Amino acid sequence: MSSSSSASGMFDVLLETTVEVIQEAEQKIEDLQQQNTENARRRKRRYIKRHRGAANERHMHDYFSEDAVFQGYYFRRRFRMHKALFLCIVNDVTAACPYFQQRRDARGTIGFTPIQKCTATLRQLAYATCPDGLDENLKMSGHTKRKNLHKFCKFVMKLYGPRYLCKPICSDIQQLYAHHSNMHGFP
Numbered sequence: 001m002s003s004s005s006s007a008s009g010m011f012d013v014l015l016e017t018t019v020e021v022i023q024e025a026e027q028k029i030e031d032l033q034q035q036n037t038e039n040a041r042r043r044k045r046r047y048i049k050r051h052r053g054a055a056n057e058r059h060m061h062d063y064f065s066e067d068a069v070f071q072g073y074y075f076r077r078r079f080r081m082h083k084a085l086f087l088c089i090v091n092d093v094t095a096a097c098p099y100f101q102q103r104r105d106a107r108g109t110i111g112f113t114p115i116q117k118c119t120a121t122l123r124q125l126a127y128a129t130c131p132d133g134l135d136e137n138l139k140m141s142g143h144t145k146r147k148n149l150h151k152f153c154k155f156v157m158k159l160y161g162p163r164y165l166c167k168p169i170c171s172d173i174q175q176l177y178a179h180h181s182n183m184h185g186f187p
Helices: 002-042 052-063 073-079 083-096 114-127 131-138 142-164 170-184
Strands: none
Touching (some): 052 114, 052 131, 073 083, 073 114, 083 114, 083 142, 114 142
16 A cells, blocks of 8 residues: 555656646746737837938939039949930839829838939849849838839830830831941941
């Protein structure tokens, strides 16, 4: 009988210890869940103040003012097109897509101008850079640049696709050959 009572005593001690461990684990789980709930309530998005207004003023002065720093050749070299063509594209895309119009964001601050959005997009396309690559100049996040690129390409194809993005026909190819031979003197 003594061996069964000692076995029974060991079982009781083991059972009590197990119950205590389980209760401690449950308490820790509850504490962690409580902390996660509190952290989730306190957690906010991180906002980076990029000074987009100053970036826009600098950009407009550098490229689009009367006494612009980068005129003619420099504009064409950086944008891979003439300024008049760039402004035409900006106006067409802004008229067709409300996303490219300047608005206030969720915080109430004035958003990017259509010129800033189109500049970011066209530089990504012209230089084949990633969206985060030009953040220093335009003060625009990579997420915003990716969204600009997607919407810009969508609307450019919608606006200019039927006229400029169609396959060439035989007469178009013959005109190209004729122009090439006139310019270079051989077929």
